[in-house]
Amino acid sequence: MILILKPNPDKEKIEKLMQHIKDRGLSINYSEGARTTILGLLGDTSGIDQADFEVFDIVERVQRVSEPFKQVNRKMHPEDTIIEVAGKKIGAGYFNVFAGPCSVESEQQILEVAERVKAAGASFLRGGAFKPRTSPYSFQGLEADGLKLLLEAKRQTGMPIVTEIMSEKHLDLFADVDIIQLGARNMQNFMLLKELGRSNKPILLKRGLSATMEEFLMAAEYIFAGGNHNVMLCERGIRTFETMIRNNLDISAVPLVKMLTHLPIIIDPSHAAGKREMVAPLSRSAIAAGADGLMIEVHNNPECALCDGAQSLNIPMFDDVMTDIKRRVEFENRELQTRI
Amino acid sequence: MILILKPNPDKEKIEKLMQHIKDRGLSINYSEGARTTILGLLGDTSGIDQADFEVFDIVERVQRVSEPFKQVNRKMHPEDTIIEVAGKKIGAGYFNVFAGPCSVESEQQILEVAERVKAAGASFLRGGAFKPRTSPYSFQGLEADGLKLLLEAKRQTGMPIVTEIMSEKHLDLFADVDIIQLGARNMQNFMLLKELGRSNKPILLKRGLSATMEEFLMAAEYIFAGGNHNVMLCERGIRTFETMIRNNLDISAVPLVKMLTHLPIIIDPSHAAGKREMVAPLSRSAIAAGADGLMIEVHNNPECALCDGAQSLNIPMFDDVMTDIKRRVEFENRELQTRI
Amino acid sequence: MILILKPNPDKEKIEKLMQHIKDRGLSINYSEGARTTILGLLGDTSGIDQADFEVFDIVERVQRVSEPFKQVNRKMHPEDTIIEVAGKKIGAGYFNVFAGPCSVESEQQILEVAERVKAAGASFLRGGAFKPRTSPYSFQGLEADGLKLLLEAKRQTGMPIVTEIMSEKHLDLFADVDIIQLGARNMQNFMLLKELGRSNKPILLKRGLSATMEEFLMAAEYIFAGGNHNVMLCERGIRTFETMIRNNLDISAVPLVKMLTHLPIIIDPSHAAGKREMVAPLSRSAIAAGADGLMIEVHNNPECALCDGAQSLNIPMFDDVMTDIKRRVEFENRELQTRI
Amino acid sequence: MILILKPNPDKEKIEKLMQHIKDRGLSINYSEGARTTILGLLGDTSGIDQADFEVFDIVERVQRVSEPFKQVNRKMHPEDTIIEVAGKKIGAGYFNVFAGPCSVESEQQILEVAERVKAAGASFLRGGAFKPRTSPYSFQGLEADGLKLLLEAKRQTGMPIVTEIMSEKHLDLFADVDIIQLGARNMQNFMLLKELGRSNKPILLKRGLSATMEEFLMAAEYIFAGGNHNVMLCERGIRTFETMIRNNLDISAVPLVKMLTHLPIIIDPSHAAGKREMVAPLSRSAIAAGADGLMIEVHNNPECALCDGAQSLNIPMFDDVMTDIKRRVEFENRELQTRI
Numbered sequence A, B, C, D: 001m002i003l004i005l006k007p008n009p010d011k012e013k014i015e016k017l018m019q020h021i022k023d024r025g026l027s028i029n030y031s032e033g034a035r036t037t038i039l040g041l042l043g044d045t046s047g048i049d050q051a052d053f054e055v056f057d058i059v060e061r062v063q064r065v066s067e068p069f070k071q072v073n074r075k076m077h078p079e080d081t082i083i084e085v086a087g088k089k090i091g092a093g094y095f096n097v098f099a100g101p102c103s104v105e106s107e108q109q110i111l112e113v114a115e116r117v118k119a120a121g122a123s124f125l126r127g128g129a130f131k132p133r134t135s136p137y138s139f140q141g142l143e144a145d146g147l148k149l150l151l152e153a154k155r156q157t158g159m160p161i162v163t164e165i166m167s168e169k170h171l172d173l174f175a176d177v178d179i180i181q182l183g184a185r186n187m188q189n190f191m192l193l194k195e196l197g198r199s200n201k202p203i204l205l206k207r208g209l210s211a212t213m214e215e216f217l218m219a220a221e222y223i224f225a226g227g228n229h230n231v232m233l234c235e236r237g238i239r240t241f242e243t244m245i246r247n248n249l250d251i252s253a254v255p256l257v258k259m260l261t262h263l264p265i266i267i268d269p270s271h272a273a274g275k276r277e278m279v280a281p282l283s284r285s286a287i288a289a290g291a292d293g294l295m296i297e298v299h300n301n302p303e304c305a306l307c308d309g310a311q312s313l314n315i316p317m318f319d320d321v322m323t324d325i326k327r328r329v330e331f332e333n334r335e336l337q338t339r340i
Helices: A011-023 A107-120 A143-156 A168-172 A190-198 A213-225 A255-262 A267-275 A276-289 A315-331 B013-023 B109-120 B145-156 B166-173 B190-198 B211-227 B254-262 B267-271 B276-289 B316-330 C011-023 C107-120 C142-159 C168-174 C192-200 C211-227 C253-260 C269-272 C276-289 C316-329 D011-023 D107-120 D145-155 D168-174 D189-198 D213-223 D255-258 D269-273 D276-289 D315-331
Strands: A002-005 A025-032 A037-042 A061-063 A084-085 A086-092 A096-099 A124-126 A161-165 A177-183 A203-206 A231-233 A264-269 A293-297 B002-005 B027-032 B037-042 B061-062 B083-085 B088-090 B094-100 B125-126 B161-165 B177-183 B203-206 B233-237 B265-269 B293-297 C003-007 C027-032 C037-042 C060-065 C084-087 C088-090 C094-101 C122-124 C161-165 C179-182 C201-206 C230-233 C264-269 C293-297 D002-005 D027-032 D037-042 D060-063 D083-085 D088-090 D094-100 D124-126 D162-164 D179-182 D203-206 D230-236 D263-269 D293-297
Touching: A011 A025, A011 A037, A011 C168, A025 B109, A025 C027, A025 C037, A025 C161, A037 C037, A086 A096, A096 A107, A107 A124, A107 A143, A107 A315, A124 A143, A124 C094, A143 A161, A143 A168, A143 C060, A161 A168, A168 A190, A168 B166, A168 C230, A190 A213, A213 A231, A255 A264, A255 A276, A255 D276, A264 A276, A267 A276, A267 A293, A267 B083, A276 A293, A276 A315, A276 D255, A293 A315, A293 B061, B013 B027, B027 C211, B037 B203, B037 D027, B037 D037, B094 B109, B094 B316, B109 B125, B109 B145, B125 B145, B125 D263, B145 B161, B145 B166, B145 D060, B161 B166, B166 B190, B166 C037, B166 C161, B166 D203, B177 B190, B190 B211, B203 B211, B203 B265, B211 B254, B211 C264, B211 D088, B233 B254, B233 D124, B254 B265, B254 B276, B254 C276, B267 B276, B267 B293, B267 C276, B276 B293, B276 B316, B276 C253, B276 C276, B293 B316, B316 C027, C011 D107, C088 C094, C094 D162, C107 C122, C107 C142, C122 C142, C142 C161, C142 C168, C161 C168, C168 C192, C179 C192, C192 C211, C192 D179, C201 C211, C211 C230, C211 C253, C230 C253, C253 C264, C253 C276, C264 C276, C269 C276, C269 C293, C276 C293, C276 C316, C293 C316, D011 D027, D011 D037, D094 D107, D107 D145, D107 D315, D124 D145, D145 D162, D145 D168, D162 D168, D168 D189, D179 D189, D189 D213, D189 D230, D203 D213, D213 D230, D213 D255, D230 D255, D255 D263, D255 D276, D263 D276, D269 D276, D276 D293, D293 D315
Parallel strands: A096 A124, A096 A293, A124 A161, A161 A177, A177 A203, A203 A231, A231 A264, A264 A293, B094 B125, B094 B293, B125 B161, B161 B177, B177 B203, B203 B233, B233 B265, B265 B293, C094 C122, C094 C293, C122 C161, C161 C179, C179 C201, C201 C230, C230 C264, C264 C293, D094 D124, D094 D293, D124 D162, D162 D179, D179 D203, D203 D230, D230 D263, D263 D293
Antiparallel strands: A002 A037, A002 A061, A025 A037, A084 A086, B002 B037, B002 B061, B027 B037, B083 B088, C003 C037, C003 C060, C027 C037, C084 C088, D002 D037, D002 D060, D027 D037, D083 D088
């Protein structure tokens, strides 16, 4: 962290500021240029806010020079993390497809989808039981009953499940869920992050719609700080000024995540664009960019889906996409995880 | 809601789509132009997702033509809502200042600040007990103990309090809090919104950093849908591409909120810019634009504040700002609510 | 400028990098912390790109610590700049209203508007002759004929004119224009900036829709670098994710500009929102925030305007807004410049 | 285009509005729902602004239902456009790599780079002579001399050249240039667009940093409207809230452009991220998403480059990237255009 001082700072105030810095256990590199004086802070500044020093009236600006995330930082852990779930590996070249409906609607629906996505090569069944909906008047998911249907589908098909949690109060209900998803809108629900940090479940952490990369990794750091190191990241499109598509897939997040952290990164092409026609091209670009997996919405009857039908593939479309994915994962010398 | 069809749509598919629409209890205005065919949906579409129709392959695009929010819509409730809390009115010309520290740190601190902001003309004491922090290694607030200190300050000074809730689990702890704040990062924590909808507490709902106006009002609608109509909105700066300031105060939110809804709107100039020097000019612009109140961070010793010192005013600065605010509220023929 | 090195940098490479820095006439502050090594560059770095050093493979990141703008920097010129045009002062407490139609359409129209806005208290007549339109099929302005009509209106009413230039080729046509406007979409048309730098005309520089504050001031710096110091800035709304309004007025630009530079800042509330109902509240907020003037679209018959009618005030509306503006400018102890 | 009226609109005003619409040669579909009245406009609305109707006080909102672009619209021209330049095809499966330095610096430099990128498989030499720089104090390019060096490199190596134009005044200088590039900052320099529309040169149109897809295609429409149909689009990263990278490559622009228009789309991975390490992964994702080509910065000595060294590949890096590109273009069954 460096402090850039205002021009011609008062000497006494500099003394006072430097004492304040030393009191926090940091040492100082003092640099006086012709126009700018800079104090470089040496020591562990990860728990310090820039605002703590900006309050001093001789300070013009504070800039961080090292990343505030520690345990998820690749500098601290150079090798890729591999997360093992239900007999399959995620990360470091092991490629997984999570597929299933936006929301669980009935036993017949979830069973059919589970069998079909398994047959097509997906390794995990996704499905929403608790649904975060913009409108209180929209279908909110089958909730606890939806979870039961997912677990029944798991029992019958052997497909492990990933589903979203929306409240700390529900954690007990998720005891038999294989991967707990934390949704984009809850990425900075810090109480829930802490609770998930105390659990031992693998967590799929979705990036907030406007979360910076640093905030995204700090959310993962919250889970690590609680003791849970089984975190996979999921980029699902960011909010920009564009209105023709729902969100813009941030493809550069893939190489950026690979540089900054050791965690796996999954791409959700369904939410990214909100248009079914774009699932295939975005999936291709994600594989080529180096993603560790894809999360794809599939419905046995999208025209009657209770939510987000427009972005769901039907079964034959998903079969085609999976055929393409297999060729591409092989081309990249990565290993597709399947349950067939 | 209108459906814009792709060029030369198949007649049979149109029939099928129109039947599907009618099955949902809506009637249809059919319009065939030279290049574009449009189906206008007549009836209540507030619970319907655009995606429900975009899934049909003859549909190119779906556009909403009426707002999805109902109870908070000014069209349904033309007069300004006035919320009465602890003997003071909020909204419709009654102007309130909520002031206090970012976080409660000690009894001495919160008492001193409470007394001083009351004397200066604030009508509510703000202070954080549970603090949403980007880093798990930063000070997280005094939590339940912080709430006790706030209630003690209320007892001794008569200043009602507003403080942030971060979890549904904590609702009981907030029984004696006067206004519950829902923070920007939890604006779409739908479970918490539902819980607050079932309470009878006045809610200060902060806008998410990248929430659209529609999402903001839909969050308020969630609280209304649960039965709680005591909602005030708070704009606190939005996230843009600018890096010189933390957030950009969206001043146009003030007149826009006034057009769209009957709820009061409060401006938080402290979080908006993250710089103490900008609190005064942004406060002035908020009053002039028609805001119903201000939420300002004040600390008795900002240089030692445990969080966000850089944006906190010290007591003499706040005294000056309040002197200015009083003149301006009077100039606008609005009525400043004070407790002196 | 500081260079943050990657962990464990090679000593020889550091030597080579330091030599490279010295060859550019800069000296170095070397700081080696436990985890991070930083090179601070001392000397004039305003002409240096961050990329020049990021190319070295031991460099992780380069951060600028001083502003790249020099002549427009308030640090180099602490007093407010006052620009005198046609007998009126702009800046430093002198408040001007630039009013007139989006585009000049006919002699009758521009004369009527000129007389009416003069009578209401505006000090400059604005009007578009060359119009930047998103569509090639939209009305493109009366071009050179429009300029003639503006000059005729100036002759008859005594109102000096401000109008937009769109090409270096047109500079001769603007010889009798009082203030040349550079539009938002041309803010980084560097050739045009250089040409305006070589002229002696006062320039109204509009901020690009997504220009950072630094880019905005660097555009002004271009004009200064050419020798023309008569630059006033104009904030006209920035592009964000919001879709309910055309742009979001960045009100914090006003205090920020006042901190960073000595140039006057004008607010354009008409373009900022694109809605006529918002012109009055945004104007109020701009005055309160400390702006040096307003640029307002006024049309004698907005329903038949050839462009942007929706944001134009009609004459009676403008009369009301001006009455309000006068009270407010007086309240702020600023001096309204008029030509009546 | 549809007009959504305010609740309970005055009958006479509706009459007047409908007359106004008919006067513009449009017919009307009138739809009166329980809460909303909508007027659908039938006919050619491409030259009409939404603002033209928003000005009527009974109109709440105007929404466009068909795209404002015509000649570049795929609906009007279903087959992919193929542009032939210097014996090579661009678009529709023909894949081209444009490579070369950010700026031309010397004869030796441009000749060496030209030979090397040709040998590696690029089909066009890119290089900047006129450079748009944020700072007036940065190197501005060799300008006309730079163009001469490019043409000399073309003469000696047979590599056709693509280089950026910054002013209408320079058009004559570009007579022997093969493809004229219009830079991101000039994407809405409408005068230059018109001038390029009157020329017969192939144009590489770069997307503005915050240009919507519609604005991007309307810029292309400007060139078409002038009679020049040789336009290729170039996505080069958009501006978002993220600060770790310079821009975010909008990968969804590739499938979106393919849906909306018949023009080729080129991806510039060098500018998109501003980091050399990301050129390879972003190039891969672009090929997989269906782009028609890549534009890559290559320098024979990036550490001494006069601009943007950090994003330039050196020759051996580019050789590796091209080897990878060849495999991938072949995998996609597309045809790499080379000059070896």
